[in-house]
Amino acid sequence: MDGLLWQQSLGIALAAVIHMGARTQETRARMRTNHLRELEAESIFILREAAAEFSKPVMLYSIGKDSSVMLRLAQKAFFPGKIPFPLLHIDTSYKFPEMIEFRDWYAKKLGAELIVHTNRKALSDGANPYDLGTQKCCGLLKTRALLDALTEGSFDAAFGGARRDEEKSRAKERVYSFRDSQGQWDPKNQRPELWSLYNGRHNKGESIRVFPLSNWTELDVWLYIAEESIPIVPLYFAKEREAVQRGNSILLMQQGVHLLPHERTQKIMCRMRSLGCVPCSGAIRSEADTVPKIIDEMIGFRRSERENRVIDHDEEGSMEIKKREGYF
């Protein structure tokens, strides 16, 4: 089978379903046949397992598309009950304003408990990505903030939306990832995972990161968002935006992104492929302003999503280093 053929056949399949239009809840409930249903069922199993076995779990909510999917899965896992754990957002204060607006709206809509944590101390000491560099800045505003928030809330499990296909070093990551009392990940001391028998045992102070989306790919996430009509931050959709082209990256002119001497802003038709802090998240040129168009684009266009993140390019294997320190 050649690549073109498969793109075409998927495109046709997509076009066909788009025309089918809206379906009732009932029909969708009966349509439990595609691979997304299997992934969904597995993720729900993981969410329930951790909710049952840990005394105080929390869900890391990053506002991105993966978080949105994870949140929907949590709604499903405990339906008709409420989600039995709070959401935690680590706010670096450098997030896109649309993200914050979306976060507050969505948490309220779902009736979920939302904890927002910011490393105020580091900020008042002047921590910012422009002077510190992304590595140090992330260390303080993300990793440190996360570890503090987990300790403060004495959470013994934290759900994260990471996927194994995101990045090479995640391919071997467990669904239950054990962290020592410093919140650190010891790659030499992870527990083997067989069948769906997860081992969540831990001593006081230790914790487990739980990744319900381990087996999802970026395409799965988008297909699911489409199928489930999951709300996402509008930054994912293409629009003409004030931006600056810097090297291979397109940076949106927001939140004190400063122009370098020779640079000029332009209106660029673009969208975000993954969301993070304003100075460290690059946009991509795109015309895709609906979810089906994003899916179409993804099928044609095969770049790993982290490529647009300034953070991973900082240093070879930097993701690995961050993870060891406690970042997701």
Add this chain to the structure above:
Amino acid sequence: MTAATADLLPMSSPDPTGVRDDLLRFTTAGSVDDGKSTLIGRLLYDSKGVYEDQLVSIQRSGINRSDGPIDLSLLTDGLRAEREQGITIDVAYRYFSTPRRKFIIADTPGHEQYTRNMVTGASNAHAAVILIDASRGVLTQSRRHTCIAALLGIQDVVAAVNKMDLVEYREDVFAAIAKEFMELAGHLGIANVYAIPVSALRGDNIVQASMRMPWFDGSTLLEYLENVPVRSVEHTRPLRFPVQYVIRTDSRFRGFAGRVASGVLHRGAAITALPSGAKSRVKSIVTFDGELEQARPGSSVTVTLEDEIDVGRGDLLAADAGLPQTSTSLAAKLVWLHSDPCQHENFYLLKHANRIVRARVSRILHRVDVNTLRHLPASTPQMNDITAVHIETTLPLFFDPYAQDRIMGSFILIDPMTNATVAAGMIEGKVESAHTSPAAQGRTRLEERMSRNGHPPAALWIVNRQPLATRIERQVFEKGWQVQLVSNAEFRNAELNPVVTMLQRTGMIAIFSPATDDPDLRNAITAIYGEQ
């Protein structure tokens, strides 16, 4: 509010057979340099599962150990460097999809810890791809990989006979290897075995059919993977629904959340809750997307029952007809995963189907040769050993043999001191052989037999209904109880009294099925068996 809502777009059309087979998990195994990385890279590359920037970074790396334009093995090679740093990688997961299916590859690298790694990778796999180097033939390692696949209950195994380019694409070389492999796999009891001649490097028979091997008219590896059946039998088994979580709401809703392990959960179906034994019916199957009439194996749903019975996490809802076995004493195959050997005086925590109980390895029967599955002398289980053992649990487990049900037949052992996962187990059945607790001496008593059997002796008298009697015998036997049918033919010539006495003493449930009612005989049996 500015949030945009995605356009509604239900993706796939319902599968008319209702079988959920569009996700295949498979594991790959091969010795070093058989070409496993190249083969996986080829599958990802040819099915467009590779991102452009990953290709660029490979090209930029300047490394190419292959003689093709790009070294595909590097696509999956995050692991090589890590191995050198001593990082444990038991399994690396890779993803790709075609219009037909999504695939999850459990890629098991490593040499020293091979058993542990491959067992882990195979535990969730429906199929196994075993790499064999055509220029070297079926090696000890190939046998080991096939044995482990068989042990973990994988029923679909394919040999990818690789590097056919090195043997000039010769049919006779492939045929000899395929024959040897088929015999081995057949001997191990693997149901569906297949072999494909491939060259991972040149792409022959991986995704595209090879022009260089016109003599082979079977499927390519990808065609095989797209068509191998998934979850083909679970739905035919009796219902097993291990309860994970109890959902309560203010409005007096009480639902039991879980994932159907096997069988089909139907609204209205009669169920028995274990361990309580309480019976009820399924009132509704609740999901976020609406109520369902039925839920198939693998579905995560929430069940409400007609009656207010006591059910909690770790309990099992099972089909009334066809209960699982119940015992505190299990025969199992144990794969030791930890560098600390088994301490068989110690208690471990045993996790099985959402339930944790205390357990002890009470007896070591023999070690299993991982290259042949033959028995070796017993020894204390060490890292990577596969050992046949008896396990005693403090509370009874409700289980099915692993060969019938991978979920209801598998468990892990956790060291309660270190919290490490130390072993994985596959249950074969209850311990049937005489087991002596240190205190017990002399002749075995009926009470001991009763506690072993889990039921008292009993007699049933069924006149002239042989088929019914046979059915009852079968059903009772499937429950794991001791049962013996005495049929019409046996009535005619046997001296029944001593036989009945023996049946009663061994604690048997005896079913007597004479052609006509014989009050004398019935009274005699009643005298021996007592009134119930």
